[in-house]
Every structure is written in C-alpha cells, then in structure tokens.
Amino acid sequence: ETGVTQTPRHLVMGMTNKKSLKCEQHLGHNAMYWYKQSAKKPLELMFVYSLEERVENNSVPSRFSPECPNSSHLFLHLHTLQPEDSALYLCASSQDRGNQPQHFGDGTRLSIL
Amino acid sequence: GQNIDQPTEMTATEGAIVQINCTYQTSGFNGLFWYQQHAGEAPTFLSYNVLDGLEEKGRFSSFLSRSKGYSYLLLKELQMKDSASYLCAVLHNAGNMLTFGGGTRLMVKP
Numbered sequence: 001e002t003g004v005t006q007t008p009r010h011l012v013m014g015m016t017n018k019k020s021l022k023c024e025q026h027l028g029h030n031a032m033y034w035y036k037q038s039a040k041k042p043l044e045l046m047f048v049y050s051l052e053e054r055v056e057n058n059s060v061p062s063r064f065s066p067e068c069p070n071s072s073h074l075f076l077h078l079h080t081l082q083p084e085d086s087a088l089y090l091c092a093s094s095q096d097r098g099n100q101p102q103h104f105g106d107g108t109r110l111s112i113l
Numbered sequence: 114g115q116n117i118d119q120p121t122e123m124t125a126t127e128g129a130i131v132q133i134n135c136t137y138q139t140s141g142f143n144g145l146f147w148y149q150q151h152a153g154e155a156p157t158f159l160s161y162n163v164l165d166g167l168e169e170k171g172r173f174s175s176f177l178s179r180s181k182g183y184s185y186l187l188l189k190e191l192q193m194k195d196s197a198s199y200l201c202a203v204l205h206n207a208g209n210m211l212t213f214g215g216g217t218r219l220m221v222k223p
Contacts, residue, residue, distance in 0.1 A: 004155070040215070041215065042117070042212075042213045042214055042215045042216070043156075043200065043202075043213040044213075045210060045211065045212075048208075048210070055208070056208055056210065090155070090156070097208075097209045098143075098204075098209040099143060099144050099161060099163065099204055099209075101146065101158035101161065102158070102211065103158070104148075104155035104156045104157070105155055106153075106154060106155045107155065
C-alpha cells in the first residue's frame, strides 16, 4: 500500500471511446502528478497540480484532459486516443512541489485497440 | 534542456556489490533522486542528494558530484529481491520539475 491508489489497473479501449483514469491519495499531500511510462522510454511528466491548480502542462495532446476536483483526487479523461498512447499511466503525489519525494501509485496499464 | 544517461541493464551476483551510474546535463540543478521500480509496481523513493558527497541508508548509498554532473547508487549485500529497475531523476529549478532517466534494469543472479 503506497498511499496512492489508481483505478482501474488495466484498461482496454477503442480509439473512439471515452474513459477516465482515477487517482486518489491518502497522504495529505498538496501536489499531484500524471506521468506516462512507455516501453523503453523514460517516465514522461504530463500534468502537475498544486493545491488543485494546474501548474504544468507538458505539451500533452488535447485528447488527454486532466481534472483535479480536490487535493486528494486526480482524474485523466481520455478521448479519441491513438495506438501510440498505449502505456502505463502513473499518478504521483508529494507534500509540495519541489524537493519532496513523490509517492507513486501502481499505475493503469492502458491498451488502445 | 535536460539529458540524463544511465546504463540500460546490469547483472550482478547475490551477496555482491553493484554501482549504478547516472550522468546528467541540466540547467538549474536542484537535486537528484533515485527510485526503485519492480516490474508491474509503483516506483518507490530511495534517496535524494542535493549536496556533494555520499548518503548512506542501510544497504543502499547514493553519491553526488555536482561539478561532474554525476551520481551513483551503490547496493551492497545484494539480495534476489533487489532485481528491479532503478530510476535516476533530476530536479531542476524551472518549475521544480523532475526529469527521469530511462532506468537501469538490474538482474541479481544466485
């Protein structure tokens, strides 16, 4: 149990589907992150939220839409994805932005048909 | 921009010592993290270095040389459960963002 829970653990969807990934942290942290981890590529930062405000959008395509309704929950809404979007999507949280260790969830393994 | 290099794979023997290197080029350095990630699991925090020198934490130690843009993770008394990927990540001042290296997959053999 890492304190960061992601659902679902696995998701298969077609390119025209709409789905959402969910992340919840029970650590009282103020910053939350979405990362993409593809095979044989480094972890790529997608979005950062601090105190529910988006503070970083790392040139991610608009087919990925994040939402942070409160400091404990983070969503990633998916729409019209491409096969190259198949990857492990990891959520993380930290006390604040900066030199605080990030705590990661186990990720959602996404496959686009 | 940022550039982080670490070996793709390493193999070591149970009970031995292994050193995993990480070199980086970045502007606005604000520290370096090491994470461990077992297959199919979340990355977990191992260490954070912002000053030069060696930080020891049980069987794991991490070293940083800011002038050389170099860090290493030292694992002693290797155990089979240490088989995992080890991720080097640099924190840079611009927005306090983390940039990860590609990870080093360590295989520990009996």
